Amino acid sequence: MTAVAQLESWLENFTEAERSAPGRALPWLKKLREDAFARFCEAGFPTTKDEDWRFTNVSAIARTQFRSARPAKLAKSEAAARRVEGAAAQIVLVNGRHAPELSSLKNLPKGVTVASLAELIDRDPATLEKHLGRYASQERDAFVALNTAFLAEGAYIHVARGVVVDAPIVLLYLTTEEDAPTVTHPRNLIVAEDESQVAVIEDYVSIGGESVAFSNAVTELVAGENAHVQHYLIEREHLKAFNVSTLRIEQGRSANVASHSVLLGGGLVRNNVHPVLAGEGGECLINGLFLGTGRQHLDNYMHVEHAAPHCGSRQFYNGILDGQAHGVFHGRIVVHKAAQKTDAKQTNRNLLLSDDAQIDTKPQLEIYADDVKCTHGATIGQIEENALFYLQSRGISESEARKLLLMAFAEECVDRMHSTAAREHVVRLIRGHLLFMESVSAPAKGELEERVMEEVG
Amino acid sequence: MSLLEIKNLHVKVDGNEILKGIDLTVNAGEVHSIMGPNGSGKSTLAQVLARRDAYNVTEGSVTLDGKDLLAMKPEEAACEGVFLAFQYPVEIPGIGNTYFLRSALNAQRKHRGLDEMDAMDFLPMFREKLALLEMDDKLMNRSLNEGFSGGEKKRNEILQMAVLEPKLAILDETDSGLDIDALRIVANGVNSLRSPERAMVVVTHYQRLLDYIVPDFVHVLVDGRIVRSGGKELALELEEKGYGWTEKELAGARG
Ligand SMILES: Nc1ncnc2c1ncn2[C@@H]1O[C@H](COP(=O)(O)OP(=O)(O)OP(=O)(O)O)[C@@H](O)[C@H]1O
Ligand SMILES: [Mg+2]
Numbered sequence: 001m002t003a004v005a006q007l008e009s010w011l012e013n014f015t016e017a018e019r020s021a022p023g024r025a026l027p028w029l030k031k032l033r034e035d036a037f038a039r040f041c042e043a044g045f046p047t048t049k050d051e052d053w054r055f056t057n058v059s060a061i062a063r064t065q066f067r068s069a070r071p072a073k074l075a076k077s078e079a080a081a082r083r084v085e086g087a088a089a090q091i092v093l094v095n096g097r098h099a100p101e102l103s104s105l106k107n108l109p110k111g112v113t114v115a116s117l118a119e120l121i122d123r124d125p126a127t128l129e130k131h132l133g134r135y136a137s138q139e140r141d142a143f144v145a146l147n148t149a150f151l152a153e154g155a156y157i158h159v160a161r162g163v164v165v166d167a168p169i170v171l172l173y174l175t176t177e178e179d180a181p182t183v184t185h186p187r188n189l190i191v192a193e194d195e196s197q198v199a200v201i202e203d204y205v206s207i208g209g210e211s212v213a214f215s216n217a218v219t220e221l222v223a224g225e226n227a228h229v230q231h232y233l234i235e236r237e238h239l240k241a242f243n244v245s246t247l248r249i250e251q252g253r254s255a256n257v258a259s260h261s262v263l264l265g266g267g268l269v270r271n272n273v274h275p276v277l278a279g280e281g282g283e284c285l286i287n288g289l290f291l292g293t294g295r296q297h298l299d300n301y302m303h304v305e306h307a308a309p310h311c312g313s314r315q316f317y318n319g320i321l322d323g324q325a326h327g328v329f330h331g332r333i334v335v336h337k338a339a340q341k342t343d344a345k346q347t348n349r350n351l352l353l354s355d356d357a358q359i360d361t362k363p364q365l366e367i368y369a370d371d372v373k374c375t376h377g378a379t380i381g382q383i384e385e386n387a388l389f390y391l392q393s394r395g396i397s398e399s400e401a402r403k404l405l406l407m408a409f410a411e412e413c414v415d416r417m418h419s420t421a422a423r424e425h426v427v428r429l430i431r432g433h434l435l436f437m438e439s440v441s442a443p444a445k446g447e448l449e450e451r452v453m454e455e456v457g
Numbered sequence: 458m459s460l461l462e463i464k465n466l467h468v469k470v471d472g473n474e475i476l477k478g479i480d481l482t483v484n485a486g487e488v489h490s491i492m493g494p495n496g497s498g499k500s501t502l503a504q505v506l507a508r509r510d511a512y513n514v515t516e517g518s519v520t521l522d523g524k525d526l527l528a529m530k531p532e533e534a535a536c537e538g539v540f541l542a543f544q545y546p547v548e549i550p551g552i553g554n555t556y557f558l559r560s561a562l563n564a565q566r567k568h569r570g571l572d573e574m575d576a577m578d579f580l581p582m583f584r585e586k587l588a589l590l591e592m593d594d595k596l597m598n599r600s601l602n603e604g605f606s607g608g609e610k611k612r613n614e615i616l617q618m619a620v621l622e623p624k625l626a627i628l629d630e631t632d633s634g635l636d637i638d639a640l641r642i643v644a645n646g647v648n649s650l651r652s653p654e655r656a657m658v659v660v661t662h663y664q665r666l667l668d669y670i671v672p673d674f675v676h677v678l679v680d681g682r683i684v685r686s687g688g689k690e691l692a693l694e695l696e697e698k699g700y701g702w703t704e705k706e707l708a709g710a711r712g
Contacts, residue, residue, distance in 0.1 A: 385511070390547040392531035393507045393540075394561035394617065395568070401532075404560075408551025408600075 007041055009065045013183075014149055017068065021152050023121040029151075032133045036148035043142040052140075055328040055360040056270060056299040061242050066183035066214055068150075069095035072176045074207065076102060079172065082205050086421035088167035089114050094174045096153045096184030111160035112198075114169055117187055118153045128156070132189055135220045136248040141272070143244045147185045147218040154187035154217075159196040161224070168199040168232070168419050173215065175237065177208035186217040190231070194224035194252070199419045201232040206241055206265070214242040221247065223255035225279065230258045232422050236265040236429060239294060246272040253279030253308075260417050261288035262426050263298045264433040274303040277311040277339070286315040289413040291430070292325030292357070293437045299328035302346075306339035306372075315346040318413050320406055321357035322441050331376060332364040339369050346376040351383060351409060354441065403434050410434075458523050460485045460656050461506075461625055466517035468498075468505055475501045477681035478517070483625070486653040490667055490692060491660045493678035494700045499660045500544050502678070503629045506658075507541035508534045521625065535561075536568035538624030542614035542631045544660075549601040554613070555583065557601050558620055565621060586619040590646045607634040615646045626650070627658045632666040644669030664696040 014037050023029040045062040046053040072095050079092050079102040091114055092102035098116035105114050120128060138145035155171045173186055192198050204215055215237065223229045235243050243266040249257050259273050275284045290298040304313045319327040329348040350359045363376040383405055391401035410430050417423045461483040468476035475498045483489055491499055505512045506519065508531040519526040521537055529537065549557075563573040574582075587594050590612050602610050611631050618626055628647065632640055647657070647670050659670055667675075667689060675691040676683045679700060685691065 384547075386547050387549045389507075389509050389531060390543070390549065391552075391557070391561075393509075393535055393543075394557075394621065395532050395535035395565040396557075396561055397532050397564065398530065400560075400564070404552055404557075405549070408549065411551050 003044065006062060010040070010146075013066070013068055017150050017152065022118040023125055026121075026125055028129055029121065029125065033149050033151060036138050036145045036151075039138045040142050040145040040149055043145065045142055052301065052330070055326075055330070056268075056297065058268070058270075060268060061214060061244075064181050064212060064214070066181045069175060069182035069184045069213070070178060071095060071097055074099065074102065074174065074176070078207055079174065082172060082174070082203070084168065084170045084201055084203070084421055084425045086167055086424070087170045087201070088165055090170040090172055091116065091155050092172045092174065093153065093155070093186065095176060095182070096173075096186060098153065109163065109165060111163035112165055113156065113158040115156045116153070117156045117189065120156045121152070127158075128189065131191055131220060131222055133220075135222070135250050135276075136218050136246060141246065143216055143270075144218055144246050147187060147216050147246075150185040151187045152185070154189070156188070157190045157198070157200060159192045159198045161193040162195045163193075164197040165199070168201050168230075168421050170201045170203060173202070173204045173217075175206050175213045175215065175241070177211045178213070179211070181212035181214070183214040183216060186215060188217070188219040190219065190221040190229070192221075192223050192227040192229045195226045196224065197228040199230040199232070199422060201234065201422055201425070203234045204237050204243060206237040210238045210240040212240050212242075213237070215245070217243070217245040219245070219247045221249045221257070223249065223251045223257050225252045226254045227252065228256045230260065230418055230422070232417070232419075232426075233259075233261045233271065234426065234429065235263045235269055235271070236433075238265060239267045239296065241266045242268045244270045244272075247274065249273075249275035249284070251275060251277050251279060251282040251284060254281040255279060256283045258285040258287065258416075258418065260413070260422070261290075261300065262413075262429070263288070263290040263292075263300070264429060266296065266298070268297045270299045270301065272301045272303070274305070275313070276305040276307055277313065278307045280308045280310050282308065282311040284311070284313045285416065286313065287413055287416045288317040289319075289410055289430070290317070290327055291320045291410070291433055291437065292327055293321075293323040293440050294325065295323070296325045298325070300330065301328075302331045304331075304333045304344065306333070306335045306342040306344060308338060309340045309342070311339065312343040313345070315348075316413065316416065317348045318409060319348070319350040319359055320353065320409065321350065321359060322353035322437050324354075324356040325358070327359045329359070329361045329378070330364065331362070333366070333374060335367045335369050335372050335374065337368045340371045342369060342372040342374070344372070344374045348378040349409075349412075350378070350380045351406070352380060353383065399438060403438070406434055407431070459483060460522060462520045464518045466502075466505070466519060467515045468501060469513045469515050470501065470511065474515070475681055476505070479681075479683060481676065481683065483656045483658060485624070485656055487674065488651065488657045488659060488670060488672045490672040490675045491658060491678055492662065492675060492692065492695055497678045498681045499678055500629055503541055503544075503627045503658070503660060506534070506627055507531055507539060532564065535621075536565050540618050540621055540623030540626045542611075542618060542626065542628040544629040544633070546602050546610040546614055548603045548605070550603050552601045554597045554599060554601050558583070558617060561617070562620055583620065586616055589619060589649060590616045591642050592616060608636070608639045611635060612639065612643060612646075615643050619646055619650060622650070624654065625656050625658070627660070629660045630662065631659075632661055632663060640666065641669065664692045667692050
């Protein structure tokens with residue numbers, strides 16, 4: 001597809017979406033969408049010449065002609081099988097649309113709102129205007145612009161001042177198999193007012209056979225003064241899925257936010273995490289785990305902005321890559337002039353399980369203040385043969401020993417997760433995924449042995 | 458049939474021949490001690506028996522209860538009753554001691570057609586063994602050997618052995634670095650496992666250990682060969698004269 005044909009296809013989608021979009025009569029929202037679409041047309045999809053996209057080629061997305069995902073009905077059991085045990089509430093979106101019959105939004109404590117964004121745009125747009133689209137930057141990122149142009153469906157979470165929600169709130173995004181490549185643009189807004197406390201899990205899942213599907217998600221998370229917020233992103237779509245997710249965090253004074261990303265599925269995944277520590281004394285934990293196999297491409301782009309003094313940020317990302325998987329960790333830290341006494345730390349650890357697996361890890365520090373502490377470090381290694389032998393020498397099978405060691409490595413990240421429900425959910429998924437990775441790589445090894453045998457014989 | 462029969466074992470590591478024709482027979486119920494200078498190949502022999510695959514066997518055979526040990530993977534050897542107490546136990550962050558040990562025991566039980574042990578059955582037995590080795594059970598909540606002192610690591614090896622109850626225990630310098638109290642505890646643990654069905658191969662540099670774990674046979678390994686074998690008095694002789702004379706003897710035998 002030529003660049004012009006690409007734009008025409010997106011324009012067609014845009015025109016169609018605009019006709020039925022919620023809040024199409026609201027001038028501010030109409031302008032937000034139109035400006036964003038204009039911005040997207042101007043910028044186009046990034047290329048590897050762009051420094052921020054050096055390691056990730058999105059031409060597979062640019063080339064594909066997507067149509068908006070169609071509505072689909074799913075049985076209750078489909079959603080139930082994917083739910084997070086012990087959640088406070090769950091909002092389910094199927095092919096990007098709120099499915100009230102699958103969601104459970106009762107039993108929420110007073111002061112907590114969980115709603116479909118589209119419904120809220122119709123019902124109470126004034127509430128949204130203050131925050132929606134104010135943080136995620138379309139200037140920097142064509143994917144954010146594209147998402148904003150199609151802004152309609154997603155989730156809205158509001159936690160009133162001082163309210164504490166113990167169990168996590170789950171946003172479950174399900175996509176179904178279709179006969180043509182489809183796109184959704186999930187858009188979430190999470191507002192945690194001063195001194196509130198909440199955990200939110202965004203979980204992306206495909207259902208049914210593998211058809212090309214593109215989730216282009218943006219979440220804006222606003223943490224008020226002294227608010228404690230945990231955000232979890234779980235990507236477990238099938239291997240034909242494209243997933244570009246942007247989490248933009250705006251932190252107030254002494255706010256404490258944790259972003260946890262767990263990338264298991266998806267063929268081409270870009271995970272943008274962009275916290276701005278805008279108030280004094282804020283703390284941000286940016287924690288992640290990515291497990292890739294086959295030809296998966298998992299890119300983590302961190303952009304941690306220190307804009308106020310006395311803030312701390314800690315980044316920890318662990319990657320496990322097998323097959324021909326390609327992982328990326330790009331850790332950008334920007335310390336503004338005003339952000340004295342910043343304490344920023346970054347660690348990226350990787351295990352490569354095959355010769356063809358690849359990791360690109362890149363720290364990028366831009367420091368404009370003079371009294372700051374910034375450290376970064378990255379390691380790339382293999383499973384330690386010593387440790388493997390030690391476990392085997394006690395009777396544990398090689399395959400089990402490998403999984404134990406990989407699980408231990410993954411659990412470094414899991415242990416930083418505060419919510420028990422989220423932790424248990426994630427551990428279950430990681431266990432399953434390690435089994436999947438093993439099953440994918442096992443036949444390859446068998447083939448290899450055969451080949452060696454042939455050469456010998 | 459002997460429990461362990463090593464015949465003309467040659468082993469190469471990274472292209473260098475380290476073991477140059479070892480013959481050794483160990484019967485159930487016996488304790489053999491292997492002594493020898495640094496770098497003579499003691500640990501290499503121990504690791505080959507535990508089936509570490511970095512060691513390349515170029516010649517010879519090893520059987521355990523008549524089965525070809527060299528055809529086994531490390532976990533198979535373990536399930537068949539081989540246990541190696543490592544000279545340098547490995548620290549493995551993120552895997553709990555107790556969980557690991559129960560998994561190992563259950564893997565072995567499964568291999569032998571026994572039911573898995575659940576935590577309820579495992580714990581009382583485990584506590585007994587902890588008491589035997591005078592180990593603080595708080596250590597067991599930590600990751601495998603992580604942050605353990607040298608002595609604690611060695612005791613943990615013997616604790617694992619006590620839980621796994623192997624047929625053939627190979628102790629590679631389990632006494633090195635232990636003070637006399639720890640040595641007594643470890644030796645006590647080892648002796649409690651001595652039985653007519655079980656054999657032990659004890660690698661050490663020091664006669665001191667052999668005061669506590671009295672061997673039936675002592676072998677001297679020099680430059681990849683067993684140059685002398687004898688009873689427990691041989692250890693005393695070695696302590697007195699060093700290995701110099703065995704090497705001279707070896708040179709004499711060669712020349
Ligand atoms: N992985 C390896 N790669 C290369 N050489 C090795 C390796 N392991 C052992 N060696 C060599 O093999 C020889 C025998 O080593 P080994 O560890 O078996 O000796 P040892 O008798 O146990 O010595 P010590 O009393 O010091 O423990 C040494 O020369 C050692 O350097
Ligand atoms: Mg040694």
